[in-house]
Amino acid sequence: MSWTMEPGIVLLIDHDPATLGKALDALQGTGLRLSVCGQGEGAIPEGIASGIAQAARLQPALILLDAASETTALETCQQLHSHPLTHDIPILLLLPAASTPDQLYPGASDALVKPLYTQVLQSRIRTLIALRELQQQTQHQDHQIQQALMQRQCATQSLQDVIHVISHDLRNPVLGMQMVMNNLLQGLAVAHCPNEDMIPVPRSTLERMAKGVSCHLNLINAMLDAHAEPDEYLIIQPQPLRLDGLVQEVIQDLDPLLKKSRATIFSNIDQDLPLVKGDPERLRGVLENLLINALKHNPPGVQLTVELRQENGAVCFSVEDNGIGIPQEQCQRLFGLHQRGENARQGLGIGLYLCQRIIKAHGSEIQVASRPAAGARFWFLLPLEETATPAAIAS
Template sequence: MDQETRLNADLQLGTAELSQLDCNQKVKSTTQLPSPPNWHNILQGVSQATKALLTNSDRTIAINQALAILGQATAAHRVYICEYHPNFVTKELAFSRRFEWVEPGITPQHDNPLLQNLSQNEFDLQQWHQQLTAGYSFSAIASTLSQPQRQFLQSLQVKSVLLVPIPVESKIWGFIGFSDCKYERQWSQDEEAALITMAATLGSIMAYRQMTDVLSSERQQTQVQLALSEERFRLMVEGSEQAFFYIHDHAHVFEYVSPSVQAVLGYTPEELVGNVYHVIMHESSQALADQLTDQALLTGKRVDTYAIFGLHKDGRILVLEIAESPVIRNGQVQGMQGFARDITDRHQALEQLKAMAKRDRLLRGMGERIRTSLDLQTILDTTVAEVREFLQADRVYIVNTNSRGGESAVVAESVAANYRSVREWTLTSKNHEEALHSYFNPRVIYVVNDTTKKIDLPAVIAQDFISFQMRAIVGVPIMVDDQFYGLLVVNQCDKPRKWQDFEIDLLEELSTPVAIAIQQAKLYQELQSFNAELEQQVNKRTQELQQKYSELEELQNIKDEFLHAFSHDLRTPIMGILLVMKNLLSQSNGESVTISPIILERVIHSSERQLTLIESLLEAHSSDVKGLTIQKLPLSLHTFTQTIVKDLEPQLIKYQATITNEIAMNLSLVSADALHLRRVFENLITNALNHNPPGLNIILNATVENGMMCCTITDNGVGIDPDVCERLFNRYIRGRRSQSTGIGLGLYLCRQIISTHGGEIGVISEPNAGAKFWFTLPLANPFLEL
């Protein structure tokens, strides 16, 4: 009877022993969650499993019987044993499934490559080992675990799990697992305690068996060593799916290769024997294989299982798991024997799971950065760096096709140190730009595995590919607000590359969060611009309001000053007239009164002053509302000013002043309204007399400057403060030294008259330095005046 037949018979025997248990507790394939197993049945199952381990001399059969008993007793769908050990490649903590029992109808997982040499950090499983090492069990419902753990259990069709530690010599050898594949089962503390006791018993038995096996082996070594070696060798060579090999020394030449090598690598043994073993290895793995093999030949110590990239006869690259151990005779290393197993499928499955997890982290990280940051440049720079690292590409960049008036610009780039940056790229001609726009469709993903094989490339684009060593390209469009923004581009520079579908899908998925980040930054910039503009407008309006308030306050002061002066100027003559009239009335005694000419002159003079004040006020208001009406005619300033000086002689005598008229007789004529212009001269001369002490000297002059007649009235008086000069021609403004009782409209009317003529007026003065009033008038055109 062979081993497999005996194993099946023992399993049936173990199952038969379970007839003593309550059959109603076995899990049925129903849609309803069954009741928990009977506690008595679990204890009885633990007892029977322990008995099977202790009474059966074959450890494998004993363990399988025990697992079957425990599966029936606990109503679990899958019961298994896993061993902790260092990962064959990375040396990190890993585990492998060694034994398994499953209920009929449940898919076995014993041969699943994922469960062999599985590192703890692959699916964030360190927590399991930590809890088991502390002597506690670990139970959980898959849907409540972290995403990596949930993903791992769901790939095994597990709804809930219970793990109990197997201690061997005070260390955790591994664990027994109980999986429910149909229901989300909660394990009780009593169940966990009973199964922990069972695992401890299993560990003790295993330690005992190991010690017994060592003692037995030492006693029988000399008798059975040769038979066992021959049997092992025969089984490995004839029945194994692994390729067995033997090399003699450091030359690494095959002396023997098993026939199974043809199924693994495509070579016959005859094709390999006598050749260096590099023939089956990719060049990237040869140095590692040489180092480990030479180390074992030198030290005589077994090499931990490791993985390399192998070469199939047809050129395919495989992942080979290599197990080597030195052959030692009489204390001397005679050679190296080993096995090579094809683990390409398992490696690819692990790599795909790693890639999926890494891809999820990349997308989550991108989304998190968009949610938490408004720094677009940092988001884009991090994205291209992570994509390049994930795809192991030579260059990744994002190009904005409309950043500078239609010229493309690279806004973010990650490139290997030995390749040029595409930021150096520029358009060489108009044809260059036209070729780019015509060749690349902005809404289509552009994929090229080898640019040297593209025969339809325009010459300028082909030259770009050569200049920047672009051997393989993927370009994914970025759409912002349904408008083409640019491209997310990946380059392989050193060699062609067959782009995988999942890589292209990743780039296409990434284009969406990149577009969101760009749109978010755009909206943020618009908001900042709007806020800045709004703040600027508020500041501007505030300044305007402050200016208006200042003007209003100034107008209020002017109004108060005007009312005070106007009321004072009107009150003085009226009070004089009133006093005279009252005095006459008191002297009349009801009879007629004779009024002397002097009194009449005083009354007339006071009335004329009132009328002049009122007319000045009305005229100033009328000029603001309707504007002045003037009638310009050619005028000789010399003759005109001589008449004015003659008329002002009484006032000059009164103020002991002199006027010198230096305006030349032959000076060009001006175009002016004589009536209004006379008021200008009279106002300026009268102001000079009123604002200065007696004995003033006044000089009249005029010259032609820049096509205009510039008239000046200069005095040697007390001068005017600079702050008064700036606003002297405003309405209701009077100098602080003014001896006049006017309301301050004279100079304002002068400015109105000169402005209406098309000229300008001003004053140049300093305190104690006299004053020089000037104004300009247009020259007369004799042809137009006819």
């Protein structure tokens, strides 16, 4: 059974009739109403039971317990505290003059020893009610937070389930196509029915188709990686690597896109760079993503500068453009999952998130510096091969 709380009520479980006047004086100007559980009834078991029943029914903001003795105070506090409908109502004990105010009374919020002073009583009443309201607000906020967390967990789990189902259903046929393409390019026979027509296809066409299939497979794998649990590390396969060679390959592969965007790219690469230790396929995806983002989020004709240099026992890669720039507040959340730039025309917002996870798995972190109308610069460091200690190599 539940009762509607009336926060404007103060319940006086009364033993001493003189306490009534003090309580009325203390509540003047507070907007609180006083409800009294009989005069003198609080001193007897029937009076205690009546006071507890009235407290359960009224659900007051505060109980003033005018106890005849410390024994009565202790017993009544224990009963109020153990009752399911009154256990969280604050209790202000009003004790006889001979009582010890420092004694502990389980269930009581505070205690005053007679004689009572109006201002002191009013101050204690206000304080205890304010504390209860604050506690209730905190409990309500905690409840809302818990509900929000549960809803988010459910939504996250549902998203994980959907992503894995979709990725699985997409990945299997793409893997099949990739196998057929590779067999054709290697000159291996592909089974066919005797009555089927054979269609001659130029090798260059097959190569473009194979590259397209590979891109689709990489996108599906990226989707799976991006939606892995946050505490799961990406699988990387580090090996000694010439980062300058990888950068040049990526720039060559992106040449058609650079021409389409009418972009100009400058390379500033130190000579005789030492080897780094990294996963070439993972790092290729990072380099491609950073360069493609610079083209995708800027108007045609943008100028890109790619730099590779050795510094502080590492090799630093950076890509800088002279485009429209990124607002500072957006830079701070750029690497979050499903975060997209204001000028993004397409994409799911997982590219930079995944890039950051890859570089963190290599023991580093992507940094960004930008401001509107002043271009943007992205960079990261990779430790040298002999000193590299990748932060995460999951199996």
